[in-house]
Amino acid sequence: MMDVLVKQHFELLFEAPLIEEILQLGDFKEFESDDELMDIGQDITHFPLIISGSLKVMTENENGNELLLYYLEMGDTCAMTMQCCLKSSKSKIRVTAEDLTKVVFIPVHKMEEWIVKYPTWRRFVFDSYNNRLNEMLESIDNLAFTNLEGRLYKYLKDKALINSSFELKITHHQIAADLNSSRVVISRLMKKLENEGKITQDRNWVSVKEFA
Template identity: 50%
Template sequence: MKGVPLLLNGAIKIVREDKKGEEILLYFLERGDTCASSFASAISNNKCGIRAIAEKESEIIFLPKEKLDEWLVKYKSWRNFVIDSYNIRLNEMMETIDTLAFMRMDERLYKYLTDKAQILRETSLNTTHQDIAYDLHTSRVVISRLLKQLENEGKIKLNRNKIEILEF
């Protein structure tokens, strides 16, 4: 990383990709957020182990890595922002692990949908069953069946390439 991104507007999903190209969603970034992995990558000059994908039109500024150390010493507010960012991302990573370890797939799916709606600030999500399956690291067939179940429970309404969240 040649700089650290700061998201001014929009929404970005952060995914981890394995050597076979399979992905799993780690967390979302929203306005005012930055990615802690980017800090570590920029400071250590190592490759970042994550990938960022814009979920909607986004505006980002990149802070030059040459200024990171200087600003950590010079500006207490910047140091607090960096530490808070690490803390937030660590908590989100633990939540992701908890979700994978302790939640049933239908619960994971509904949490994913409501989290995404909240980040995008939209109750109507333009997405496909296959895209959701990629994010949750499962099959499209499983997602389609569980989406139909959620629709029958009155939590969502399914349309072609669109899911409307009815309950939060």
């Protein structure tokens, strides 16, 4: 079944010999929502290719506060993990599953080998770096120039797009952790967004009206 999914999702992106190597070398795993794939400080022996579902990539400051960097979807890989692979360094990120997610893990030594061997892989790696860099720059821009209410609403819309559903099963505590804020502040801003007609909410549920 996983072989079929890999060929479906990557046959237009990679050469047939590369797909065969992925199938031969890949370690296929399935994760439930909130399962952790990688943690900060962990030795990196493999990097992920997402077959289905989505992942959330976080970083952490010296005080232990988390910050959402970006999401990964079907067909993506993690550029920060690739960077750590190239430098043989430990992970600087925490990666968790947003929903039911299927991933194939590739041994790290294959990344550089494939860059030389397969032109499509080389383009894929460069595109991944470019996409993640743009997303991180957008995150920095939001932190520096957008107030928390704007960041919160963008966060909810992005999450709705990632999950392909305007109905989000999420708590104020989870949102506060992702945005490095407090639950009390997030609850107040969520109520404000609800009063403005941008969302509706119930216990552990949020509906983003822009997509309803």
